[in-house]
Amino acid sequence: MTSGELRVRLFAGLREEAGWQERSLVHQSGMTAAAVWKLLNLGGTAPPATVRVAINHEFAALDTPLANGDEVAFLPPISGG
Amino acid sequence: MTSGELRVRLFAGLREEAGWQERSLVHQSGMTAAAVWKLLNLGGTAPPATVRVAINHEFAALDTPLANGDEVAFLPPISGG
Amino acid sequence: MSPHPLAVLLDVELLVAPFDPLTSLAAWQARLMVGLPSIAAAEAHFIGRVRPVTSDGSPLEALELEHYPGMTEGRIAAFSLALAHQHGVAAVLVRHRVGRLKPGEPIVVVAVAADRRGPALRCCQELLETLKHEAPFWKREWVNGCGHWVAGNTPL
Amino acid sequence: MSPHPLAVLLDVELLVAPFDPLTSLAAWQARLMVGLPSIAAAEAHFIGRVRPVTSDGSPLEALELEHYPGMTEGRIAAFSLALAHQHGVAAVLVRHRVGRLKPGEPIVVVAVAADRRGPALRCCQELLETLKHEAPFWKREWVNGCGHWVAGNTPL
Numbered sequence: 001m002t003s004g005e006l007r008v009r010l011f012a013g014l015r016e017e018a019g020w021q022e023r024s025l026v027h028q029s030g031m032t033a034a035a036v037w038k039l040l041n042l043g044g045t046a047p048p049a050t051v052r053v054a055i056n057h058e059f060a061a062l063d064t065p066l067a068n069g070d071e072v073a074f075l076p077p078i079s080g081g
Numbered sequence: 082m083t084s085g086e087l088r089v090r091l092f093a094g095l096r097e098e099a100g101w102q103e104r105s106l107v108h109q110s111g112m113t114a115a116a117v118w119k120l121l122n123l124g125g126t127a128p129p130a131t132v133r134v135a136i137n138h139e140f141a142a143l144d145t146p147l148a149n150g151d152e153v154a155f156l157p158p159i160s161g162g
Numbered sequence: 163m164s165p166h167p168l169a170v171l172l173d174v175e176l177l178v179a180p181f182d183p184l185t186s187l188a189a190w191q192a193r194l195m196v197g198l199p200s201i202a203a204a205e206a207h208f209i210g211r212v213r214p215v216t217s218d219g220s221p222l223e224a225l226e227l228e229h230y231p232g233m234t235e236g237r238i239a240a241f242s243l244a245l246a247h248q249h250g251v252a253a254v255l256v257r258h259r260v261g262r263l264k265p266g267e268p269i270v271v272v273a274v275a276a277d278r279r280g281p282a283l284r285c286c287q288e289l290l291e292t293l294k295h296e297a298p299f300w301k302r303e304w305v306n307g308c309g310h311w312v313a314g315n316t317p318l
Numbered sequence: 319m320s321p322h323p324l325a326v327l328l329d330v331e332l333l334v335a336p337f338d339p340l341t342s343l344a345a346w347q348a349r350l351m352v353g354l355p356s357i358a359a360a361e362a363h364f365i366g367r368v369r370p371v372t373s374d375g376s377p378l379e380a381l382e383l384e385h386y387p388g389m390t391e392g393r394i395a396a397f398s399l400a401l402a403h404q405h406g407v408a409a410v411l412v413r414h415r416v417g418r419l420k421p422g423e424p425i426v427v428v429a430v431a432a433d434r435r436g437p438a439l440r441c442c443q444e445l446l447e448t449l450k451h452e453a454p455f456w457k458r459e460w461v462n463g464c465g466h467w468v469a470g471n472t473p474l
Contacts, residue, residue: 012384012456013467054454057389073386079468080383080414080455093228093300094311135298138233154230160312161227161258161299184340184347191340201370201422206442207363210435214357266357279366283443286362290435 006066008036009073014051018042033072034062042074050077087147089117090154095132099123114153115143123155131158170246171197171253171275174239176229178261183209183271190255194275202252202275206286214265216303217312225263226302226309234260234298241292249285251276256293262304326402327353327409327431330395332385334417339365339427346411350431358408358431362442370421372459373468381419382458382465390416390454397448405441407432412449418460 006025015021018040025036033053034046046062047053053060054073066072087106096102099121106117114134115127127143128134134141135154147153173190187207194202212225242254255273263269272289276282301312329346343363350358368381398410411429419425428445432438457468 009386011386011454012458054386054389057386057392073389075386075454076456076467077469078451078454079457080450080453090230092230092298093302135230135233138230138236154233156230156298157300157311158313159295159298160301161294161297184344188340201367203367203369205363205365205367207361207365208435208439209361209363211357211359211361213359213433277369279364279446283364283439283446287439287443290439 004068006031006036006069007071008040009071010042011073011075013076014042014074027066027068027070031066032063033060033066033074036066036072037062037074047074051075052078085149087112087117087150088152089121090152091123092154092156094157095123095155108147108149108151112147113144114141114147114155117147117153118143118155128155132156133159170243170251172239172243172246173254174235174242174256176235176258176260178259180263180267181257181259183207183257183268186255186257186271187273190253190273194253198252198275200277202277202282204276204279204282205273206276206279206282207271207273208286208290209268210270212263212265212267212269216305216310220305222265222303222305223307224304225265225269226304227260227263227269228300228302229260230298238293238297241296242289245285245289245292246274249274249276249281249288251281251285254285254289256289258293258297258299260299326399326407328395328399328402329410330391330398330412332391332414332416334415336419336423337413337415339363339413339424342411342413342427343429346409346429350409354408354431356433358438359433360435360438361429361431362435362438363427363429364442364446365424366426368419368421368423368425372461372466376461378421378459378461379463380460381421381425382460383416383419383425384456384458385416386454394449394453397452398445401441401445401448402430405430405432405437405444407437407441410441410445412445414449414453414455416455 006027008023010018037047052075087108089104091099118128133156137152216222246254251274253275257271259269274282274286302309372378402410407430409431413427415425430438430442458465
C-alpha cells in the first residue's frame with residue numbers, strides 16, 4: 001500500500017447504501033475513522049452506534065488516530081453463524 | 082417368572098464379593114429390598130449408603146414392599162460414560 | 163418446527179463391539195432426513211473415548227464396562243426422552259459401549275438435533291451428565307492382568 | 319495430556335462451496351491422531367444449517383453470507399486460540415461457509431478436543447457464541463428474488 005494513503009472499505013448494507021465498496025484517501029495527520037466517515041459523506045455526522053470500526057483487520061475505536069497505509073473498515077451489525 | 086418368587090441380582094463389585102450374580106427367593110408378604118439384603122447375608126444389617134436398589138429395572142427405595150415375581154437388584158456406585 | 167415438537171426421534175443402543183462414532187452419526191443424520199418434519203438447524207455431538215491411563219495414572223490395559231441388561235437401556239431411553247421434551251429438541255442419539263474396551267476406543271456418542279443451538283447444546287450436555295450418574299454402568303480398569311472397579315465418575 | 323497444553327492444534331477455514339460436516343470431522347480426527355501427543359478423550363461438535371424459513375417466517379430461497387476476507391479468518395483464529403488456552407483444550411476446528419447457501423446446507427462446524435468433557439463442551443459452546451458476535455459475517459436472506467440484510471443474530 002502506498003505511504004500517505006488510507007484505504008476505506010464498506011460491507012453489506014453500508015456498502016449498498018453508499019454504492020461503493022472500497023476507496024482510497026489521502027491521509028492527513030490526526031485523521032480518525034470518525035473523520036473519514038464525515039469526509040466520505042457516509043451519513044450524518046458520525047456512524048450509527050451499531051456500526052463497528054476495524055483498522056487493519058482489528059476492531060478499533062472511532063477516534064483512534066490513523067497511520068499512513070491503514071485500512072479502515074465500517075462494519076454493520078454482525079449476523080454470523 | 083413364577084408367582085411367589087423373587088429374583089435377586091448383584092452387579093460389579095457386589096457380585097464379586099458375594100460370589101454369585103443371580104438368585105431366586107420365596108417371596109413372603111411385606112418383604113423389602115432391605116430384608117432381602119439381610120436374608121442373603123450380603124454384609125452388615127443393611128446395604129452401604131452408596132448402594133442403590135432397583136425393582137423391576139426402576140430405581141426404588143430400600144423399604145419399598147416387594148411383590149410376587151419382582152426382580153430386585155443391588156447396584157454399586159455407577160461409574161458410566 | 164415447533165419449539166416443543168410432540169414427537170421426539172429417540173435412538174438408544176448399547177454396543178458390544180468397537181464402533182466408529184462418525185459412522186453412527188452419518189446413519190443418524192440420514193434417518194433424521196426421513197423422520198423429521200423439517201430440517202434441524204442445530205446439531206450438538208459429544209464423543210467420549212477410553213483414556214490411556216487409569217484414574218491413578220497407571221498405563222491402562224483395558225477398560226471393562228458392565229451394565230444391567232434391560233435396565234440400562236430402559237433408563238437411558240427414559241431420561242433421554244424426558245430431557246428431549248424438557249429442552250424441546252427434535253431428536254436424540256445415544257450409542258454406548260459395553261464389554262472390554264482398549265485405550266482410545268470410543269465409549270459413548272451423544273447427539274441432539276434441534277431447531278436452535280441453545281436447546282441442542284444444553285440438552286447434549288445435560289444428557290451426558292445424566293448418563294454418567296443415572297445409567298447403570300460399572301467400570302473396571304485392567305492393569306497388568308488385574309482388574310479394579312472404579313468407585314465414581316471422572317470429574318467434569 | 320496436561321490440562322493446559324502449551325500447543326493447541328488450531329484449524330480454521332472459510333469455505334466457498336457446500337461441504338459435508340462429517341467429512342470435515344473425519345479429516346480433523348485423522349489429523350489429531352498424528353498431531354496430538356496423546357488421545358483426546360472428549361470431543362464436542364456443533365453443526366449449524368440454513369433454516370428453510372426467514373427470520374419473519376417466509377420460505378427462504380437462499381442465504382447469502384458476506385465476510386471481510388482476511389479479517390474474518392484472523393478474528394476467528396485469534397479468539398479460537400484464546401478460548402482454547404482459557405479452557406485448556408487440545409484442538410479446535412472451525413469450518414464456516416461464505417457465499418450463497420441453500421436451505422438445509424451446513425453453515426458452520428465447530429469441534430473441540432480435550433482431555434475432559436467439561437472443557438470440551440464449554441469451549442465449543444463459548445466458541446460458537448463468540449463466532450456469532452465477533453466474527454465479521456453478514457447474512458442476507460433471499461425471498462422471491464429480493465435480498466434483505468439480517469439485522470442481528472438468531473436467538474439462542
